[in-house]
Amino acid sequence: MPDLAAPLIAWYRENARDLPWRHPQFGAWGVLVSEFMLQQTPVGRVIPRLEEWLARWPTPTALAGASPADAVRQWANLGYPRRALWLHRAAVEIRDRHHGVVPRDVEALLALTGIGDYTARAVAVFAYGDRHPVVDTNTRRVLARAIDGRSQPGAASRRDLATMSAVLPTGTAESAVFNAAAMELGALVCTARSPACERCPLAAHCAWRAAGFPDTGDARPRQARYEGSDRQARGAVLKILREADGHEAALDGVLAGWPDARQRDRAIDSLIADGLAEAIDGMLRLPR
Structure with a gap:
């Protein structure tokens, strides 16, 4: 595996967006809420809703004491409103099983309503600083191009976690930064439709670039049109x-x-x- 950590971390430290959930004091509950909201929703739409949500319910216990209807109303137009119900149920579970504290253990996180592989590891890494591979859509695209030489990733699988684990720095602090940096690179530079390869810190290591940027197909599922649906x-x-x-x-x-x-x-x-x-x-x- 190529050593991607040094150039990617250096790029991230210079180019990372100032997002609220990246602040050290943001806390595990804030990170968890942000991860629920960010699923299939642009950052720009999430930030104001996240701030409103945390102002109203600053802890899991606060949300658990509200009604599901309150959660759905507060979710407003973020889309995929079942996430609001799942987040409310997760808050109740955190209150009842974990004394109101978002758990750190990945398995305990996975046992909460609405939390899958990505979210559990994201909370453990970005809130608590533990060493785990975190793989979202952007990360999968970076790995597909840099390591596998493909224009787009295939269907999501457990193999993605293994691939990320293989390039993850051994140091705990560096691994957390690397996880965030891979996601940021996919969001800002190694984009799905118009990658800015001339600005990519991994250009010298990228298998897709070395192969001449071949079109290897796109197996990503297409979302149905919203209008009239x-x-x-x-x-x-x-x-x-x-x-x-x-x-x-x-x-x-x-x-x-x-x-x-x-x-x-x-x-x-x-x-x-x-x-x-x-x-x-x-x-x-x-x-x-």
Whole structure:
């Protein structure tokens, strides 16, 4: 494996964005909330919502004492609102199982609702400074190009963790910086569509560059168009319920003018199935 650590860490120290969750005093709860919010959501949309969330619920115990409906309303338009429910459930579990303290152990983190391999390791590394491989979409792209010589990564797998482990510095502090640096490089330079290879600190080590930048295909799953989709209908229903501010809405009146009545009904049924809405005596409301 090429030694990527030195040039990448040096680049990161000069070019890293000043993001709130990178501040030493931000704390494990802040890191955990930020990781929930950042899933498939741009940084610019997350930062103001994160600040509002932590001002309202500065600890897991504070959020655990609120209702699921409060969490969904506070999530606002971040998208994928099940994350709000999962974060609320995780807060309850942290309060009840860990005395209100976000756990440090990866296995304990994985046992919390809504937390997978990436988030568990991200909290352990970025909040507590432990040595683990952290692999997100940006990191996978950097590894695919620099090490495997591919234009895009393949489907996510456990192999990604093994690859990252193989290039991770042995020092605990350096490994945490390297994890963050790989993510930052993928976000700012080694981007999916227009990589700025002339500015890349790994150019001299990159297998994809050495091979002449071949197009090796793109197996990444494509997200369905939002406009006109069931996701848009779900979002419209949730917006109505959030704006009801704790009150119920007449079930037959929710999105009554939606152009596709069957899509409207699917949206409501799926929200109920996901626990994001409750239908009671012909009325619809956020979960309580």
